[in-house]
Amino acid sequence: MAVLERNNNLSQRMTQQLGRAIVCGDYSQGESLPTEADLCEEFGVSRTAVREAVKMLSAKGLISSRPRQGIRIMPEEDWNIFDSDLLRWSLEGNPSMRVLKEFLQMRIAIEPEAAALAARFARSERKQAIGDALERMRVAAENTENELEADIDFHISILYASENRFYIRMRDFTRTALNVSIRHTNVIKANPDGVIEDHAKVYHAICSGNAERAKNAMFLLIDEALGFIEQELEKNGDAT
Amino acid sequence: MAVLERNNNLSQRMTQQLGRAIVCGDYSQGESLPTEADLCEEFGVSRTAVREAVKMLSAKGLISSRPRQGIRIMPEEDWNIFDSDLLRWSLEGNPSMRVLKEFLQMRIAIEPEAAALAARFARSERKQAIGDALERMRVAAENTENELEADIDFHISILYASENRFYIRMRDFTRTALNVSIRHTNVIKANPDGVIEDHAKVYHAICSGNAERAKNAMFLLIDEALGFIEQELEKNGDAT
DNA sequence: TGCAACAATTTGTCGTACATTTGTTACACA
DNA sequence: TGTGTAACAAATGTACGACAAATTGTTGCA
Numbered sequence: 048m049a050v051l052e053r054n055n056n057l058s059q060r061m062t063q064q065l066g067r068a069i070v071c072g073d074y075s076q077g078e079s080l081p082t083e084a085d086l087c088e089e090f091g092v093s094r095t096a097v098r099e100a101v102k103m104l105s106a107k108g109l110i111s112s113r114p115r116q117g118i119r120i121m122p123e124e125d126w127n128i129f130d131s132d133l134l135r136w137s138l139e140g141n142p143s144m145r146v147l148k149e150f151l152q153m154r155i156a157i158e159p160e161a162a163a164l165a166a167r168f169a170r171s172e173r174k175q176a177i178g179d180a181l182e183r184m185r186v187a188a189e190n191t192e193n194e195l196e197a198d199i200d201f202h203i204s205i206l207y208a209s210e211n212r213f214y215i216r217m218r219d220f221t222r223t224a225l226n227v228s229i230r231h232t233n234v235i236k237a238n239p240d241g242v243i244e245d246h247a248k249v250y251h252a253i254c255s256g257n258a259e260r261a262k263n264a265m266f267l268l269i270d271e272a273l274g275f276i277e278q279e280l281e282k283n284g285d286a287t
Numbered sequence: 288m289a290v291l292e293r294n295n296n297l298s299q300r301m302t303q304q305l306g307r308a309i310v311c312g313d314y315s316q317g318e319s320l321p322t323e324a325d326l327c328e329e330f331g332v333s334r335t336a337v338r339e340a341v342k343m344l345s346a347k348g349l350i351s352s353r354p355r356q357g358i359r360i361m362p363e364e365d366w367n368i369f370d371s372d373l374l375r376w377s378l379e380g381n382p383s384m385r386v387l388k389e390f391l392q393m394r395i396a397i398e399p400e401a402a403a404l405a406a407r408f409a410r411s412e413r414k415q416a417i418g419d420a421l422e423r424m425r426v427a428a429e430n431t432e433n434e435l436e437a438d439i440d441f442h443i444s445i446l447y448a449s450e451n452r453f454y455i456r457m458r459d460f461t462r463t464a465l466n467v468s469i470r471h472t473n474v475i476k477a478n479p480d481g482v483i484e485d486h487a488k489v490y491h492a493i494c495s496g497n498a499e500r501a502k503n504a505m506f507l508l509i510d511e512a513l514g515f516i517e518q519e520l521e522k523n524g525d526a527t
Numbered sequence: 528t529g530c531a532a533c534a535a536t537t538t539g540t541c542g543t544a545c546a547t548t549t550g551t552t553a554c555a556c557a
Numbered sequence: 558t559g560t561g562t563a564a565c566a567a568a569t570g571t572a573c574g575a576c577a578a579a580t581t582g583t584t585g586c587a
Contacts, residue, residue: 056547056570058342082537093572095335098538102298102339106346108371114538115580128456129369131348153453156400164392213393213460216368220453296539296578322568333541338569354548354569 057092061100063132064090069109069120070133071140080110080118107133129216134223144280147231150224151273157217158202158269162261165208166253173208174254180204181250184243199225201246205265208253232275297332301340303372304330309349309360310376320350320358347373369456374463384520387471390464391513397457398442398509402501405448406493413448414494420444421490424483439465441486445505448493472515 054060065080074080081089086097101118104110108127112118127133137146165173180201187193202225203218245268252261295303305320314320321329326337341358344350348367352358367373377386405413420441427433442465443458485508492501 058570062346084537095571095573099339099342099570101538102342103346106302106343106372112538113580114578115536115582117537124452124455126456127367127370128452130367132346149451149453152400152404152449152451156396156454160392160396209392211389211392212364212368213389214396215364216366298539324568335540335542339539341569352569355550355567356548357568 057096058099058103061090061092061096062103063136065100066104066107066109066132067136067139069104070126070136074120076120076122078120079116080120082117109133129220131219134219138223138226142227142230144231144276144283147224147227148273148276148280150220150227151269151276154221154224155266155269155273157214158205158221159262159265161206161209161211161214161217162249162253162265163258164211164214165205166256166258166261168210169208169253170210173204173210176204177201177208177250177253181243181246184246188243195225195229198246201250205249205253228272232272297336298339298343301330301332301336302343303376305340306344306347306349306372307376307379309344310366310373311380314360316360316362318360319356320360322357349373369460371459374459378463378466382467382470384471384516384523387464387467388513388516388520390460390467391509391516394461394464395506395509395513397454398445398461399502399505401446401449401451401454401457402489402493402505403498404451404454405445406496406498406501408450409448409493410450413444413450416444417441417448417490417493421483421486424486428483435465435469438486441490445489445493468512472512 055063065086068074080086083094083097083101087094090097101110101112105112107130108121108125110118111121128137165177180197183197184194184201187197199222202221206214206218206221209215245264248264249261249268252258252264305326308314320326323334323337323341327334330337341350341352345352347370348361348365350358351361368377405417420437423437424434424441427437439462442461446454446458446461449455485504488504489501489508492498492504
């Protein structure tokens with residue numbers, strides 16, 4: 048019998064448990080999950096709890112459930128992969144370098160343009176938040192934990208500074224992407240001062256309202272990581 | 288007593304009804320929705336149905352519900368606005384030109400880069416799908432309905448051709464964005480042949496594997512619309 | 528062989544009862 | 558008067574049982 052964690056309420060825990068299992072590939076695509084009745088037994092909970100979990104997962108596009116057919120995994124392209132929970136679950140699934148590449152390919156579209164918008168439209172508080180994060184990166188240079196956190200805040204502040212709800216909504220995506228990065232690359236640490244200076248260039252371009260330069264500076268920042276990854280992937284074929 | 292549509296099952300209809308109401312701003316941010324009991328009465332359904340709807344909406348980030356506090360609208364920045372349902376609901380809410388601008392600002396990040404990736408990585412079936420859509424645009428030149436559909440397919444095929452799950456996942460976003468566009472702009476019709484040719488340039492660049500040119504061609508395509516909108520917004524201040 | 532009727536399976540909906548969480552009120556005590 | 562605590566109240570959380578509805582498979586008859 049599967050065991051559930053203690054936090055939150057029962058249906059939320061069920062949701063997490065099942066969601067993680069699906070995202071991590073424990074059930075293959077198109078396959079049928081156990082029926083509600085079976086899940087009740089397996090987890091030792093009432094049908095109410097199971098049904099609420101199923102509803103939440105189907106709201107995220109992971110599954111669909113119909114009479115007689117039972118519960119089916121939806122094709123992966125229908126999953127709401129920008130959902131915060133899904134991002135978290137897939138992060139826990141120890142993503143491959145290939146996935147990291149996909150994250151970076153997406154970031155390289157979003158973040159340079161976000162920086163450009165920030166340069167044009169950001170309110171002053173937003174700009175200040177970027178500066179604060181940059182300063183914290185400088186201070187935390189020795190502490191890897193804090194540095195990652197400040198780094199994440201830097202990139203997210205820029206999303207907010209775009210003053211566009213769609214960019215802002217990418218914050219969990221960017222956060223996850225950076226967390227994935229840190230698992231695969233120590234290249235950043237090779238030249239910490241250089242990295243900080245590259246971030247500073249983005250910040251200054253935004254502050255001075257130079258959209259084109261902000262965009263380019265951010266592009267370079269991400270493109271470097273992307274280039275590194277593509278190189279690694281070619282070398283190893285398919286290593287984790 | 289509110290009336291529900293006929294389609295789907297009860298909790299899905301409840302979800303749509305409530306979701307639409309929230310997205311359209313019938314309840315203001317931070318406000319409390321009626322309690323489960325009140326919703327049961329208002330819609331004349333059982334608590335089960337209401338609760339399942341609430342769970343689905345909270346899975347989409349629209350609301351949160353806790354004992355004693357009741358059901359609360361979440362701040363808008365926590366909504367999963369890339370969720371297909373949310374996009375559809377907000378489309379039904381007659382979006383303003385300001386929202387259209389946000390859509391275009393996002394598309395101008397995504398689609399040029401998608402085209403670049405397509406030029407580098409697309410499998411041949413994917414390229415063919417783009418070509419098919421382009422051909423259908425040509426044929427449907429007179430029929431506005433069909434033309435929009437073909438146009439949408441063109442842009443979505445390119446997302447698929449990027450061979451990156453995150454870009455592919457943007458398909459509902461792009462579909463919605465184009466549907467929003469069509470409500471606000473007839474500029475496209477001014478010079479139909481020119482528009483088709485601009486699309487064709489993107490297609491040919493992708494086919495010939497020229498990432499840089501594909502990117503630029505797509506950029507121009509969207510930037511034109513964006514420029515038009517920004518101009519309109521400056522003119523009118525804040526018209527619909 | 529084709530079609531209709533039936534049966535079985537699974538989710539969908541309802542109602543009730545009680546548990547749990549959390550905010551508020553009221554009271555006792557210093 | 559202020560403070561801590563106990564009791565209460567209001568909302569969601571969980572469980573169970575019953576039946577409805579939908580879908581699919583099967584059986585049996587023309």
